[in-house]
Amino acid sequence: xxxxxxxxxxxxxxxxxxxxxxxxxxxxxxxxxxxxxxxxxxxxxxxxxxxxxxxxxxxxxxxxxxxxxxxxxxxxxxxxxxxxxxxxxxxxxxxxxxxxxxxxxxxxxxxxxxxxxxxxxxxxxxxxxxxxxxxxxxxxxxxxxxxxxxxxxxxxxxxxxxxxx
Amino acid sequence: xxxxxxxxxxxxxxxxxxxxxxxxxxxxxxxxxxxxxxxxxxxxxxxxxxxxxxxxxxxxxxxxxxxxxxxxxxxxxxxxxxxxxxxxxxxxxxxxxxxxxxxxxxxxxxxxxxxxxxxxxxxxxxxxxxxxxxxxxxxxxxxxxxxxxxxxxxxxxxxxxxxxxxxxxxxxxxxxxxxxxxxxxxxxxxxxxxxxxxxxxxxxxxxxxxxxxxxxxxxxxxxxxxxxxxxxxxxxxxxxxxxxxxxxxxxxxxxxxxxxxxxxxxxxxxxxxxxxxxxxxxxxxxxxxxxxxxxxxxxxxxxxxxxxxxxxxxxxxxxxxxxxxxxxxxxxxxxxxxxxxxxxxxxxxx
Numbered sequence: 001x002x003x004x005x006x007x008x009x010x011x012x013x014x015x016x017x018x019x020x021x022x023x024x025x026x027x028x029x030x031x032x033x034x035x036x037x038x039x040x041x042x043x044x045x046x047x048x049x050x051x052x053x054x055x056x057x058x059x060x061x062x063x064x065x066x067x068x069x070x071x072x073x074x075x076x077x078x079x080x081x082x083x084x085x086x087x088x089x090x091x092x093x094x095x096x097x098x099x100x101x102x103x104x105x106x107x108x109x110x111x112x113x114x115x116x117x118x119x120x121x122x123x124x125x126x127x128x129x130x131x132x133x134x135x136x137x138x139x140x141x142x143x144x145x146x147x148x149x150x151x152x153x154x155x156x157x158x159x160x161x162x163x164x165x
Numbered sequence: 166x167x168x169x170x171x172x173x174x175x176x177x178x179x180x181x182x183x184x185x186x187x188x189x190x191x192x193x194x195x196x197x198x199x200x201x202x203x204x205x206x207x208x209x210x211x212x213x214x215x216x217x218x219x220x221x222x223x224x225x226x227x228x229x230x231x232x233x234x235x236x237x238x239x240x241x242x243x244x245x246x247x248x249x250x251x252x253x254x255x256x257x258x259x260x261x262x263x264x265x266x267x268x269x270x271x272x273x274x275x276x277x278x279x280x281x282x283x284x285x286x287x288x289x290x291x292x293x294x295x296x297x298x299x300x301x302x303x304x305x306x307x308x309x310x311x312x313x314x315x316x317x318x319x320x321x322x323x324x325x326x327x328x329x330x331x332x333x334x335x336x337x338x339x340x341x342x343x344x345x346x347x348x349x350x351x352x353x354x355x356x357x358x359x360x361x362x363x364x365x366x367x368x369x370x371x372x373x374x375x376x377x378x379x380x381x382x383x384x385x386x387x388x389x390x391x392x393x394x395x396x397x398x399x400x401x402x403x404x405x406x407x408x409x410x411x412x413x414x415x416x417x418x419x420x421x422x423x424x425x426x427x428x429x430x431x432x433x434x435x436x437x438x439x440x441x442x443x444x445x446x447x448x449x450x451x452x453x454x455x456x457x458x459x460x461x462x463x464x465x466x467x468x469x470x471x472x473x474x475x476x477x478x479x480x481x482x483x484x485x486x487x488x489x490x491x492x493x494x495x496x497x498x499x500x501x502x503x504x505x506x507x508x509x510x511x512x513x514x515x
Contacts, residue, residue, distance in 0.1 A: 022169070048265065048267060064199075065195060067173075133403035
């Protein structure tokens with residue numbers, strides 16, 4: 001069975017043919033498009049390492065059939081730096097030691113981008129922890145992650161205000 | 166995951182026709198089904214992808230004041246719809262206490278209702294499970310069963326329905342609109358899921374091939390909006406199923422309860438509407454003594470199915486606490502940890 005689908009991945013239009021309907025969005029990104037920044041952790045929707053933005057919303061790519069997402073816009077960790085400049089959340093994760101081994105980090109960073117655009121958590125660390133609870137970090141870098149998310153959110157708000165001015 | 170045929174129908178009629186084939190299953194976002202297929206627990210031969218059927222993701226207010234939610238509305242969109250959350254705050258709180266933000270962005274209303282009633286032995290294909298393999302036995306009996314059912318269970322199955330959303334839907338008289346080969350019918354959400362009896366492989370009362378297209382909430386349920394809470398106790402602060410949970414709504418006039426709604430989660434194979442407790446509350450003073458009597462009434466028929474006798478008292482305490490919180494008033498802002506008794510910042514009622 002050959003199923004043609006069209007995706008926009010990190011701003012680039014990709015016409016693809018699925019040879020098997022079982023291919024998940026995660027496996028499509030990693031195995032077919034060689035975008036291995038998105039990680040396969042549990043592969044069952046429990047750890048959040050596979051988090052990508054689909055049409056602007058953070059989602060577990062391991063529990064998404066690629067065939068169901070014909071026409072979707074997907075943003076992965078590879079697509080967030082602008083030119084040679086890191087995304088403010090990447091900068092904040094480095095500044096606050098928001099990781100140790102780094103395996104969960106792409107999912108954490110994409111999830112944080114999604115969380116900030118959802119606009120529900122504000123500056124409250126308890127709300128941030130709750131909103132990020134779908135991303136596990138087995139190294140336990142949570143304190144740094146929350147600080148990184150808070151600072152990045154402030155910086156992004158400043159950037160927005162400056163752009164508006 | 167087993168091999169399957171993938172079909173994407175253009176409309177509800179084509180979807181129902183495609184799902185008539187034996188072994189077919191509907192696919193919405195797949196957050197439960199794909200997980201079960203990866204584990205080899207469900208092996209549909211055909212997936213009928215309904216995730217993008219047109220017009221089924223709307224949240225609309227009908228002329229009679231009822232709210233009609235399309236079955237493909239995403240959990241996150243429903244929870245964050247300000248009009249909906251104002252009218253049905255306990256439902257929004259239940260939604261936000263469930264799963265993770267990523268899953269809430271994907272999961273649909275219809276999919277939430279039809280996620281499998283399950284336990285860890287259902288997931289473990291090396292264990293006996295009457296739900297997964299009818300007649301094979303139940304390894305949860307005599308196994309690690311401290312989180313299992315205390316109400317409505319049978320010797321054949323002691324699993325619980327994990328949905329948070331379904332608990333307040335049952336409490337506030339939600340109705341599911343169902344399409345099938347023989348036309349449309351309606352079932353109260355309270356009557357949608359079934360107790361295991363001798364056939365635990367059947368989670369609900371849908372006929373094969375039937376499709377939930379919408380859920381309606383009565384306008385009258387908005388009368389509970391200023392005194393409505395969902396409270397959920399988990400083994401960790403966030404992103405876990407309920408050990409026990411309760412949805413409570415009160416209409417209070419000058420300190421007296423005019424009307425009450427109460428349902429429990431995590432205690433049975435279905436969201437457990439506690440009508441005897443509701444009757445005990447009606448006409449009583451909105452005070453802890455009445456709440457305590459209601460909690461006892463709600464759990465009157467409970468019995469342990471294993472090492473879970475503690476859940477009976479725990480459930481009574483959660484009911485009592487949910488009623489105390491509901492009587493104190495719905496918080497103006499969603500608590501930082503929705504439905505958690507441990508939330509310390511804005512919105513929490515101590």
